[in-house]
Amino acid sequence: MSIAWVSAGGIVGLAIAYGLFRFAKLGGGDGKLIIALGMLVGPVGILIVLFGMAIAGGVLSLIAMLRGQRDYAYVPAIAAGFVGYLGFVYFVV
Template identity: 75%
Template sequence: MLPVIASIVLLLLATATVCDLRTREIPDWISVAIGVIAVVVSLMGWWDLEILWVIVGGLLGLLVGLGLFRFAHLGGGDAKLIISLGLLVGPVGLLIVLFGMAIAGGVLSVIAMVRGQKDLAYGPAILAGFVGYLGLVSQI
């Protein structure tokens, strides 16, 4: 992944995390910005991911995001971030991101239970999943 693009996406995800921790809402413009970045870099040829795989990643993100929104009570902003990350990293990359998110989300859930909280911001887990993806991809 291009370092500049990865840095911009990390900044956007960090902003989403701060918003999620403060207000439990993630602004739509963040997900839209990540999605636009994914499509533009793919169409410009700056990415190893062809536009077909960008679309497939977005569709997988849509399925996963809707499922988590509907059945696991994940927030709508979180689901939209999953869709946009699917566009950015493609279907295989999204599975890696989701694995990291699940681990980080489990840790956050334990922390929330210890604190007696029934609601938790999932933005930090999404950010952690993407950071884990970047760490793994950089080793390949």
């Protein structure tokens, strides 16, 4: 993995994390975790992670609504997206 690939993943992660932090009220620590994952998996991999993260976040959101909670931790959704990415890479690629 080259420094250009790591940098590109970090830039894509930064762009997405900043947008989520600024407009969707995602926490700063969650944003930094997304940037770090972008640097780990690259620019294409972070999009796969974010797809899994969105699905897991939707499930967590429904659970939080059923419990009557307004706020919930989003790190489990980020972790689930990364685990989904690992499974995708292992089984598909």
